[in-house]
Amino acid sequence: MRDSPVSTTSVKSGLSTLEALEAEGIHILREAVATARKPVILFSGGKDSVAVLHLATKAFWPGRVPIELLHVDTGHNFDEVIAFRDATVERLGLRLKVAKVQDYIDDGRLRERPDGTRNALQTVPLLDAIADGGYDVVFGGARRDEEKARAKERVVSLRDEFGAWDPRNQRPELWNLYNTRHLPGQHVRVFPLSNWTELDVWRYIEREALELPALYYAHEREVFERDGMLLTPHPALSRRETEPLERRVVRYRTVGDASCTGAVESPAANVADVIAEVAATRITERGATRADDRASEAAMEDRKKEGYF
Amino acid sequence: MTATASAPLAPDSRQTSLLRFATAGSVDDGKSTLVGRLLHDTKSILADAYAAVERVTRERGGAGVDLALLTDGLRAEREQGITIDVAYRYFSTPHRTFILADCPGHVQYTRNTVTGASTADALVVLVDARHGVLEQTRRHLAVAALLRVPHVIVAVNKIDLVDYAEEPFAAIEADVAEHSRRLALAITTVPVSALEGDNVAVRSERTPWYTGPTVLDLLETLPSADETERAAASGGWRLPVQYVLRPQDAALSPEHREYRGYAGQVAQGVIRVGDDVVVQPSGRRTTVAGIDTADGPLTQALSGQSVAVRLADEVDVARGDLLSSASDAAIPVKHLDAHVAWLADRPLRVRDRVLVQHGTALVQGMVTGISGVLDITLPGGTLDSSIVPGDSLALNDIGVVTLLLAQPLAVEDYGAHRHTGAFVLVDPQDGATLAAGTARAATPGTGHDGYLSI
Numbered sequence: 001m002r003d004s005p006v007s008t009t010s011v012k013s014g015l016s017t018l019e020a021l022e023a024e025g026i027h028i029l030r031e032a033v034a035t036a037r038k039p040v041i042l043f044s045g046g047k048d049s050v051a052v053l054h055l056a057t058k059a060f061w062p063g064r065v066p067i068e069l070l071h072v073d074t075g076h077n078f079d080e081v082i083a084f085r086d087a088t089v090e091r092l093g094l095r096l097k098v099a100k101v102q103d104y105i106d107d108g109r110l111r112e113r114p115d116g117t118r119n120a121l122q123t124v125p126l127l128d129a130i131a132d133g134g135y136d137v138v139f140g141g142a143r144r145d146e147e148k149a150r151a152k153e154r155v156v157s158l159r160d161e162f163g164a165w166d167p168r169n170q171r172p173e174l175w176n177l178y179n180t181r182h183l184p185g186q187h188v189r190v191f192p193l194s195n196w197t198e199l200d201v202w203r204y205i206e207r208e209a210l211e212l213p214a215l216y217y218a219h220e221r222e223v224f225e226r227d228g229m230l231l232t233p234h235p236a237l238s239r240r241e242t243e244p245l246e247r248r249v250v251r252y253r254t255v256g257d258a259s260c261t262g263a264v265e266s267p268a269a270n271v272a273d274v275i276a277e278v279a280a281t282r283i284t285e286r287g288a289t290r291a292d293d294r295a296s297e298a299a300m301e302d303r304k305k306e307g308y309f
Numbered sequence: 310m311t312a313t314a315s316a317p318l319a320p321d322s323r324q325t326s327l328l329r330f331a332t333a334g335s336v337d338d339g340k341s342t343l344v345g346r347l348l349h350d351t352k353s354i355l356a357d358a359y360a361a362v363e364r365v366t367r368e369r370g371g372a373g374v375d376l377a378l379l380t381d382g383l384r385a386e387r388e389q390g391i392t393i394d395v396a397y398r399y400f401s402t403p404h405r406t407f408i409l410a411d412c413p414g415h416v417q418y419t420r421n422t423v424t425g426a427s428t429a430d431a432l433v434v435l436v437d438a439r440h441g442v443l444e445q446t447r448r449h450l451a452v453a454a455l456l457r458v459p460h461v462i463v464a465v466n467k468i469d470l471v472d473y474a475e476e477p478f479a480a481i482e483a484d485v486a487e488h489s490r491r492l493a494l495a496i497t498t499v500p501v502s503a504l505e506g507d508n509v510a511v512r513s514e515r516t517p518w519y520t521g522p523t524v525l526d527l528l529e530t531l532p533s534a535d536e537t538e539r540a541a542a543s544g545g546w547r548l549p550v551q552y553v554l555r556p557q558d559a560a561l562s563p564e565h566r567e568y569r570g571y572a573g574q575v576a577q578g579v580i581r582v583g584d585d586v587v588v589q590p591s592g593r594r595t596t597v598a599g600i601d602t603a604d605g606p607l608t609q610a611l612s613g614q615s616v617a618v619r620l621a622d623e624v625d626v627a628r629g630d631l632l633s634s635a636s637d638a639a640i641p642v643k644h645l646d647a648h649v650a651w652l653a654d655r656p657l658r659v660r661d662r663v664l665v666q667h668g669t670a671l672v673q674g675m676v677t678g679i680s681g682v683l684d685i686t687l688p689g690g691t692l693d694s695s696i697v698p699g700d701s702l703a704l705n706d707i708g709v710v711t712l713l714l715a716q717p718l719a720v721e722d723y724g725a726h727r728h729t730g731a732f733v734l735v736d737p738q739d740g741a742t743l744a745a746g747t748a749r750a751a752t753p754g755t756g757h758d759g760y761l762s763i
Contacts, residue, residue, distance in 0.1 A: 014536055015613050017327040017406040026615035027574040030551040031669070034628055059572070059615070061603035062565040063556035144397045148379075151396040167394060171742045172420050172652045174427040175731045176574070177666050181740025195408055197399045203321070282356040 018203055025052075025192040026059040027176060028155055029139070032190045033059075033066060035180045036137035040130075043069040043096065044077075045085035046255045047212055048141025051201050052192055054210055056139075057092065068095045070133065072126045074118040074257045075102035076236045081255050084213040099129040116236050117260045127163045130187055137180060139190050145197045146284075155194045161185040198253075199278050206271040215252045218269045223248050229262030253278075325401065328533050331410040331425035331458075333449040334435030339466045343435060343503035344398065344411050345376025347525065350510035353400035354379065376503075395425045404529045419448060419705040420652035423745050426452055427731070430533045431460040433524065438471045438500070442484050448685050454492035454692050455648050455707060455747060457724060460531050461489070461496040464509075464524055468516065469502040475518040491691050499524055545637030546578025546612075547729050549668030550630045554617050570601055570617030571626055576668065576728035578634065580618065581609045585635035588626050589719040594635060595622040629670035631719045631729070639729055641717035645674075646749045648692075648723075649710045649734070651702035653743045657710070658701045663743060664735040665714060668728070673715035673737070683707040702744075710746075723747035 015023065029052075033039050041056065043049045056065045069089060073082070089096040101121050104110040110121050130138060144151045154173045157165060171179060180188050193201065205212065223230040224243040230250055231237055236259040239245070250263035251274070268274045334340040348354050358379065366375040398409040410425030414435075426432055432453045436446055453461050463485045471477045482498040489496035499508055500516050501524060507513035510525040522530075554570040556562055584597045599619040600607040610616045618632060626632070633639045645665075651657050657676060665674040682699035683692065683706070702708045723730025734744040 014326055014533070015611065017325050020327045020613055023574060023613055023615040027551070030572055030615070034552045034669070058603035060552075060554065061601075061617075062562045062568055062570075063554055145399045148396070151398065152394050170394060172424040172733075172745065174424060174733050174742070174745045175728070176428070177668075177731065177733045179666065179733065179735060179740065179742045181735060183739055195397065195399070284355045284357055 018200060018207065021196055021200055022055065022058075022204065024176075024195065025055045028178065028190060028192040028194075029056050029059040031178050032137045032139065032156070032180055032188075038134050039067045039137040039139065040070045040097075040133060040135040041065075041067050041139040042071070042141070043085065043089070044071055044256070045081045045088065045213055046141070047201055047205065047216060048143065048193055050088070050210055050212060051196075051204055052139055052141045053088070053092070054204075054208060055192055065092065065094060067139070068097060068133070068135075070097045070099065070129055070135070070138075072099045072122045072129065073101065074122060074259075075100060075105075076118055076234065076257045076259045078213070078215055078255060078258055080215060081213045084211075088211075097129060097133060099125040101125055116238070117257065118236070119257045119260055123163065130163070136182065136187050137190055138187055139192065141193050142191045143193050143196050143198070143201070153191065153194070155191055156180055157189045157191070158182055159187055159189055163187075199275070202271065202275045202278055206275060213255055215255050216274065218249050218251045218267050218273070220247055220249050221263065222246070223250060223263060230265065231262055232258060234258045325404065325406045326533060326536075327406050327408065328430050328528060328531065329408045329410070329428050330431040330433060330528060331395075331412050331422070331429040332433045332435070333412050333422050333426070333452070334414050334466075335437070335443050335445040336414045338414065338435040338437050339377075339503045340414055340435050341377035341379075341411070343433070343464060343466065343501070343509065343524075344409065345379045346503045346506055346509045347409070348379060348398060348400055349376060350506060351400050351402055351525070353398075395421045402525070402529060407528065414445065419452070420650075422449060422452055423456070423650050423652060426456050426458055427745060429456075429458050431462060431528065431531050432458045433462045433464055435464050435466050435503075436481055436485075438465050438468045438477050438481065441477075441481050442488070444685055447488070450488050450492055450494065451683060451685060451692060451695075451707060452650070454494055455650060456745075457727060457747070459495065460527075461494050462524060462527050463496055463498045464501045464503075465498060466501050466503050468500040468507060469505050473500075473507075473513075473515040475516075478516075478519070487689075491689070493691075497521070497527055499527070545639075546580050546584070546634045547576040547639060547726070548573045548580065548618060548632040549576060549670070549729075550626055550628055550632060551669045552628060553626070568619075569623075570619050571630075571632065572615070572617045573632075573669070574615045575610050575612045577612050577726060579609055579611055580616075580634075582607075586620060586632050587635045587638040588624055589631045589633060589639055590641035590717040591625065591630070592641075593624040595620045595624050597621070629668075631668060631670070633719070639719035639721055639726075641719045643714050643717050644677075645712040645714065645718075645720055645732075645746075647710055647712065647720075647732075647746045648749065649702065649708055649747075650745045651704060651706045651708065651743070652745065653736070653741060654704055656701045656703050657708075657744065662737055663712075664737050665712065665718065665732055665746075666735055667718050667720055667732040670718055671735070672718060674712045674734070676710060677713045678711040680709045680711070682709075709749075720748045722750040724750070 101118050104125055142150055152167055154170055156178045182188055222245050223232055224239050224245050251266045252263050268277045332340050362378045363374050365378055396411045400407050412422040412425035434449050465478050465481050478500045485496055485498050500519050501508045508523045512523055550571045550573050552572040554572050556565045556568055582597050586595050598621040600610050601617045659676050659679055661676045663674050665672050679700055681696035684695050684697045687695045696709055721729040730748045732746045733742055736743055
């Protein structure tokens with residue numbers, strides 16, 4: 001391990017939290033891939049999926065990552081995140097499949113919502129892509145610390161033909177003996193970062209010197225304020241006259257759909273600054289920046305039951 | 310009381326150790342409140358989450374903040390005011406990082422307690438100071454004994470409702486001590502009020518008669534299971550083979566053209582380069598030629614580390630095999646004698662066919678005998694002396710079962726080998742996880758503490 005204890009910690013009597021989380025993530029990836037017919041990693045270019053992909057490169061080193069990548073593009077993603085996504089895929093020599101919400105809207109299979117946000121529209125293209133690709137194990141970067149419905153989800157989560165999650169009837173998950181078996185038509189979602197916190201991900205990004213889209217670091221940008229969030233002008237967002245544009249120094253804690261992902265004011269220009277900021281923050285990641293999770297007490301749970309990631 | 314005041318910087322996960330613990334207790338023992346209290350007093354609740362709980366408490370006509378609302382994340386849980394499934398929580402203090410499996414108390418969700426406790430280094434069991442040890446408490450203590458959870462903390466909650474008096478606590482403590490002796494569990498008993506915060510994270514002045522540690526003190530200082538295992542390790546190591554690493558694309562790394570590494574997470578002990586190895590179940594022998602990670606080679610690998618091992622000779626090794634140290638090798642068996650916690654709705658009967666998942670191996674098995682079922686209502690017995698005759702296991706039953714395996718597996722005595730002694734039973738038809746199994750010593754009567762022998 002690159003990161004041997006530097007100070008007063010005793011000599012290698014055990015693993016640090018970060019080392020234990022990394023070893024667990026690698027174990028989960030290897031177990032699921034070894035028992036999969038055709039695995040896929042949901043890769044958006046966001047920090048959590050970057051961490052999952054990096055774990056995969058370690059898990060299967062010195063070989064290539066034996067997993068395809070899939071991205072559901074809402075059509076409202078930040079251009080630089082898409083560019084980062086494509087560059088990463090290219091660098092690692094992997095295969096990326098992109099399912100586009102726009103295609104579904106263009107041919108009438110999905111209709112634009114009145115509020116313009118497309119996050120909720122991802123579910124159908126995702127399930128179609130899983131079925132069309134014949135994927136049976138779908139890796140995601142979700143963490144249990146993100147949200148209280150997520151906190152209930154197993155590392156290996158069985159989904160039915162509709163991609164639905166049944167929180168009241170989850171499989172017991174015992175020791176580190178993960179069960180990925182499922183019937184035809186079903187698949188499992190697997191979350192190697194289940195036990196990581198936002199801060200763990202950032203410490204890992206620092207330790208492993210991982211590149212991320214520049215949006216994660218402080219930059220000056222035109223924003224307007226809505227419901228306490230700083231939104232960036234985007235074709236998908238109609239700014240009201242009462243919402244003046246201002247230039248502010250911001251960064252993003254998550255880089256999802258631009259129509260519902262807000263920036264936070266922050267001077268954190270590098271990984272070390274971000275770690276200090278996240279360590280001291282008093283606002284949760286999703287509370288700060290995701291409009292769709294504010295919709296109701298059970299917004300995430302309801303979407304997951306419909307097959308949302 | 311504000312969640313936003315003077316938040317300490319979160320500790321550095323590169324330096325702190327990790328403790329996994331689970332909570333258990335009967336319904337209405339205040340488990341969710343205790344969890345909320347731990348999160349609150351360690352300043353682990355962020356302001357927006359706290360504000361949301363404050364708002365919901367108010368909407369329901371309550372006053373202040375109902376800490377239990379922090380943890381009940383599902384719609385049905387909030388509607389019914391009970392916890393249905395395990396929720397995982399993350400918090401830390403300057404000394405340690407914690408993963409908390411918050412388990413439901415209802416009898417019907419005992420299987421979720423088994424889920425949470427299987428990975429726990431410690432189990433916190435709540436007991437209501439007014440009611441003492443109940444049947445469900447005994448069930449949770451039996452689960453702790455079955456899974457050999459290294460340490461149990463009994464939090465005698467609602468001590469405020471017995472006027473912070475010592476007598477009810479002392480009576481429960483004596484009762485618990487009796488259970489701890491019979492079940493061979495290490496138990497510490499602490500008087501707490503989760504609602505008021507007494508002795509959870511902060512020592513209470515209202516229980517001057519109690520001089521022991523707070524719940525958080527204990528959690529911060531208990532050794533983790535890995536630490537316990539390392540301290541007790543006899544020198545033998547185990548590595549279930551997950552995946553054979555053979556780079557198919559020689560162009561990617563020409564220097565690894567001939568590479569063949571056996572990937573896995575060290576289950577027990579310390580592997581060193583040069584160690585003699587036995588591959589089970591084949592019994593072939595060789596030595597460790599190298600231990601690799603993506604970050605470079607290691608001279609040794611500790612339990613918990615995910616590595617790839619290279620072997621000196623070209624022996625046949627596949628996923629499902631178990632590498633073990635030749636000096637203290639695991640022995641493959643075709644018959645298993647095990648405790649089984651049955652977690653499925655349909656019953657388990659003799660002659661049922663199951664899949665046995667052990668480490669990375671999955672083999673067919675048949676139930677050849679059910680010699681008994683744990684009767685939790687029997688007073689005064691050990692886990693084994695409370696086994697009564699029975700010929701099937703129903704949901705949430707714990708029984709003693711014998712299994713015939715289609716292929717030999719190196720399943721070991723769970724009491725001595727927590728990783729290689731554990732297995733799960735899987736339904737061969739629909740893939741459902743049916744049971745948690747802990748293997749007993751192969752020969753009856755070899756237990757040293759009376760626990761393994763009937």
